[in-house]
Amino acid sequence: MQRLSVNDGEGIRTTIFLKGCRLRCRWCANPESWRDVPQVMFFAHKCISCGKCITVCPSLANNTDSAGRIFFHNEKCKTCGHCLQVCPVNARQMMGTYFSADEVMDQLKKDMIFFDESGGGVTFSGGEPFLHTAYLRALIKRCGQLGISTAAESCGYFDAEACKDIIAAMDMIFFDIKMMNSIRHKKYTGIGNEEILHNIAAAAQINDNIVIRVPLIKNINTDKQNFAAMIDFLRENSLNKVELLPYHILGYEKMRALGMSPEKYSTPVGAEIEELEYLLKSNDIEVVSYK
Amino acid sequence: MLSRRMESFKRKYIETTPSISSKRAEIFTRSHKNTEGEQLILRRAKAFRAVCEEIDTPIFEDELIIGSIGEFRRSGIICPEYSWSWVEKEMDHFSDRPQDQYEINHDTKTILSEKVFPYWKGKSLEETFLARLDKKTAKLLVDTGIVDNDSKWRSAVGEITADYQDLIFKKGFGGLKKEAQQKLDALSSVMAEDINKKAFYQSEIIVCEGIITLSRRYAQEAARLAEKADPARQAELMEIAAICKNIPEMPPKNFKEAIQCVWFTQLGSILSENSLALNLGRFDQYMYPYYKEDIAKGAITRQEALERIEALWIKLSEWVWAISSNTAQFFAGYNSFQNLTVGGRKRDGSDATNDISYLCLEATSNIKTHQPGLSVRIHPNCPPEFLREVCKLVRLGTGFPAIHNDRAGSQMLVAAGLSPEDARDWNNCGCVVPHFRKIGEWTSAVNINLAAAMEYAVNDGYSNMTHSIMGMKTSINDINTYEEFKNLFFKQIANLIKAAVTGSLICQEVHREIVPRPYMSLLVDGCMEKGRDLSQGGAKYCLGPVLTGIGLADTANSLAAIKQLVFEKKLFTLQDFAEALRADWQGFEKLHAAVFSAPKYGNDDNYVDTIATEISDFYHTEIHKYKDIFDAPFNSAFMGISNYIPAGSVIGATPDGRKAGAPLTEGVSPHAGTDITSPTAAMRSAAKINHDIHQGGTLVNVKLSPDLIKTDRGLNNLAALIKGYFALGAFHIQFNVISPDILYKAQENPKDYRDLLVRVAGYSTQFVNLSRKAQNAIIERTTYETM
Structure with a gap:
């Protein structure tokens, strides 16, 4: 849960990150939200190898390597949180807490005055927020009753038919399109894009405030061919707003902290981005920014 | 953007280390020696007048607003009647102490220790207080x-707001003197309570004479310098001489006279007691009528008015409040807490924002001096354009302005017993005290x-x-x-x-x-x-x-x-x-x-x-x-x-x-x-x-990451934060928008960051003027980052 979010929609927002996603994008900025359970992140660069975590861990998830450095076995961790309590340098962080709908609403209500002044509200992000269909439906309904504006950030991979009412009720939705070629999509995210594109097309029928987000990863999806195909898709579905999000490396450290082996990608340069923006604009697609 | 003239003017100010002047102390003390036995208020009035008659009247190169508390470009003065022992004890280390250094030359030290301190031994405020x-x-x-x-x-109390609206601009010191004379004439010499009043009115007449004399001496000096100056400067000096002949004795007739009158009034306060929180009050309210008229007549341009305001900002920043090393820990950064308030509501409750309100924001944004302590009053009906300009100034990261909830300020003063109209007319005192010009x-x-x-x-x-x-x-x-x-x-x-x-x-x-x-x-x-x-x-x-x-x-x-x-x-x-x-x-x-x-x-x-x-x-x-x-x-x-x-x-x-x-x-x-x-x-x-x-x-001090407000959307969000916070009933908020990286760099290379202003708490000062400890405390304050 993050208060004073300013890049996830209009105004000042509280962003609720709902854990769990079926995509495994290699460049993901929020890998801690792939699994729908709490997880411990371990930041090795902060660790001073004092060994306190070893002595308190009931699951034996910590040991030292030959150099005396702490090694954390994420797969053994049962997220009891004992190591967080004793770590003197805050090298560990628990990602994910269970909140009831009531608890979430209590948090949202706190910043309502700032939502009102700024035209902000709540953004459900992830992970993939639409995976938590019943929970999300309950929250959206209650936000509607209180006049809290709602938005979602979605990867598009969920049961859209079951979420129809939620999609229609949202004030705004961001959908990601990573790339148009399904084979490459499968290569980089683990899943083909057919259902995603189908869902976005269906959502466009019932919600007229949709922004398509494209992460820009150099040499992966910044080619003209990909963009031409995407423009065709957008025009077919009367989608006319796109936000381009150049790749950043913040997910890299997090993946390492989660015990994964991340790959490094790079960010396209300014001129490349401008070219893509021009391409979109010349096809009557507005390039928006929530920076 | 600063004009080239103001740019070089500012540079001279920044490059000057403050020096201690003994002139005020010496003259004040000599006068006191000559008035033994008279009533204290009269003695103090006479000493003030003597200072006005005798201190140097330097006019520095390119100055548009003139008047200085000492012979140096940046002077600090000593007021021994309040406390002198710390000066005697500490003056050898003024130039190498950790916080707020001053230069002090050998002659000054000699004068102070031979002619000044011996007289005050046992008589100062400090000694009297401690004895009791x-x-x-x-x-x-x-x-x-x-x-x-x-x-x-x-030290002295300070903590007043000069009443330009109803007193100085209306009557001038000449008018005030006349009023005191009339009151004096009406007193009886056979009533006990009138004896004290008599001394009071006599004293008021004397201090009026003092400040009027000082201004006339400056008029003479300007005229003298004009004779030798190049034609452009000559015209300026002649104009200055004319201004100083009229004000502050007579009420100002135009914008240029009004702003010089503000500085002379301020100068008198500093010379009289060298204190903190000599506030300028609602500057935009009392200056606007002159500005409006001059603009309409074509007597001044917006740019000329802005330049004069910037010159006043320099004047307010030049003089330093000479304080002990102990006090300097509490009031770090040569700060003198001269608060100046803009925006807010008028006495009738309607919005008071005017062109001068904007010009003040612009002047602070251009010149980035630590004085005046610029405060704004924000109310629900304040123009969104004004709030936006306030947010833009916040984004510069100087810590200015201090942002206040207009209504909360009024409420505080109504609770303290002010009439609703007076309470609506509030200004800030020092850093964040809701104040009004008729309050003691x-x-x-x-x-x-x-x-x-x-x-x-x-x-x-x-x-x-x-x-x-x-x-x-x-x-x-x-x-x-x-x-x-x-x-x-x-x-x-x-x-x-x-x-x-x-x-x-x-x-x-x-x-x-x-x-x-x-x-x-x-x-x-x-x-x-x-x-x-x-x-x-x-x-x-x-x-x-x-x-x-x-x-x-x-x-x-x-x-x-x-x-x-x-x-x-x-x-x-x-x-x-x-x-x-x-x-x-x-x-x-x-x-x-x-x-x-x-x-x-x-x-x-x-x-x-x-x-x-x-x-x-x-x-x-x-x-x-x-x-x-x-x-x-x-x-x-x-x-x-x-x-x-x-x-x-x-x-x-x-x-x-x-x-x-x-x-x-x-x-x-x-x-x-x-x-x-x-x-x-x-x-x-x-x-x-x-x-x-x-x-x-x-x-309240909140440190914001610059990322949050770097775009236009960010400015709107900042405005919303302020409005939301005030809707919750809070009184004041100040934002520090500086990344820790910059502060670390400033610690390493203080020379390159001499004009880096930071919010210490309630006021802004040059970061490099703070002690290492204070600098570290600033850096430690939470920086909010959103990923």
Whole structure:
């Protein structure tokens, strides 16, 4: 849960990150939200190898390597949180807490005055927020009753038919399109894009405030061919707003902290981005920014 | 953008180290030697007039607004009648002390030690006050940092807002002099109470003569310099000479005269008592009529007016308040707290924003001087364009302006007894005190170290720093419930408040007796009518002295930790805490870690936020019980100055996990690094405090990452943050928008960052002028980053 979010929609927002996603994008900025359970992140660069975590861990998830450095076995961790309590340098962080709908609403209500002044509200992000269909439906309904504006950030991979009412009720939705070629999509995210594109097309029928987000990863999806195909898709579905999000490396450290082996990608340069923006604009697609 | 002229002008100011001038002290002292036996108010008036007749009248290259308190481009003066012993003790180290250095030459030192100090021995305010202070109060009050009112007996009071609207611009000092003469003529010599009034009116006439003479001498000097100047400068100097002939004797006729008149009035205040918080009040309100007329006539352009305002900003920044090394810790950065307020509502409640309001924001944004302390009043109906310009200035990262809730300020003053119209006409005093130009009040009378009360509560009255009894002798062994412990802490606070009140009453008496303020009494409405000096309760409104609490967040966090760990979870005992504090947490890592995880003020967590509210409410109620020598109740405040740093250095570890000697927290801000939820959470916590009862002001400092507001959308969000925060009822907010990286760089290469302004707490100053300790405290403040 993050208060004073300013890049996830209009105004000042509280962003609720709902854990769990079926995509495994290699460049993901929020890998801690792939699994729908709490997880411990371990930041090795902060660790001073004092060994306190070893002595308190009931699951034996910590040991030292030959150099005396702490090694954390994420797969053994049962997220009891004992190591967080004793770590003197805050090298560990628990990602994910269970909140009831009531608890979430209590948090949202706190910043309502700032939502009102700024035209902000709540953004459900992830992970993939639409995976938590019943929970999300309950929250959206209650936000509607209180006049809290709602938005979602979605990867598009969920049961859209079951979420129809939620999609229609949202004030705004961001959908990601990573790339148009399904084979490459499968290569980089683990899943083909057919259902995603189908869902976005269906959502466009019932919600007229949709922004398509494209992460820009150099040499992966910044080619003209990909963009031409995407423009065709957008025009077919009367989608006319796109936000381009150049790749950043913040997910890299997090993946390492989660015990994964991340790959490094790079960010396209300014001129490349401008070219893509021009391409979109010349096809009557507005390039928006929530920076 | 600065014009080239102002750019070079500013550079000269920045590159000059302040120097001590002995002129004022020497002339003032000589006059006093010649007036022995006369009434003190007359002696002080005559001494002021002598200063005006004799001090140097330097006009520096390219100056548009003229007048200086000493012969140097940046001068500091000594007022020995208040305190001189610190100067004698410290003057050899003025140039190499850690905070606020001054140059002082050999001749100056000789004059001071031979001609000035010997005369004042035994006569100064400091010596008189200390002689009257009882031993018990003195133990807490004198140079301890526990209950500190040294600014009220080592220096003059200051803390007034000159009344340009109804007095100076309306009557001129010539008119005021005439009025005093008429009042004097109407007095009878056979009525006892008229004897004092007679001396008062005579004194008013004398100080009017003084300031008028000073201005005429400047007019002559300008004319003299004009003879030798190149044609362009010659025209300027001739114009300056003409201006100085008219004002401040006569009311100003146009914008240029008005702004020079403001500086001469200010100059008189500084020469008369060299004090802090000589506020300029609602500058945009009293300057606008002249501006409007001149613009309409074509007598001045917007750019010329802006340049004059920038020149005034330099004048306000040039002079330095010469203070002891101890005081410099509290008021770091050569700061003189000349507050200037723009925006807000008019007396009838309608919006008051005008072109001058915008020009002031522009001048501060262009010239980036640490003075004036620019404050804005924001109300729900204020033009969105104005709020946007305010946000743009915030984004520059100079810490300016201080942003105030218009309505909260009025409420505070209505509660203090002002009429609704007067309360709507408020301005800021010093840093964040809601004030009005017809008020006489010690707006920063005493600093009370609340965290010390916490230390004494846990430690049975003992200080872990001095290892002696400093608080009330109590015992934690008698404590069985949280309520009992809280009350014990409150008892310790009440004890400190009592010392503060005692000290203030004695101090007020001494001021009334030996340091009347004839010049200041001209500037504040009521004195002329009553025939009574400001120090005797002459002002239209007399408000009680303000006692500032330091360490609200620290003590709220301490109580929350004790409540949770001792009385709810029962994991530790009060005795564990006492031992841990004595050991400065060494060997108590487990307790320290547990305290670290306890609720912290500034995260919108009611568990601890209600405790902070309770402490601040108690503090107010306890203070408000006492009345000052004019029968006005004492007032509470939570405004930091830079006082939270020295206040922390004199107390041991506290139960919130803070280590011995570490800084406390300013105002009602969260403690550095503990407000980890979001700026909105920190603001909501702070807004839970009942701001309206603390007439002495409340202060919140929020550090924002520049990323949050770098775009136009960001500016709108910042405006929304301000409006939302004020809708919650809070009084003041200040944003520091500087990345820690820049501050680290400034520490490494201070030369390259000489104009880097930062918010210390309630005011801005050059970062490189702060001590390393103060710099580190600034850097440590939480920087909010959103990913």
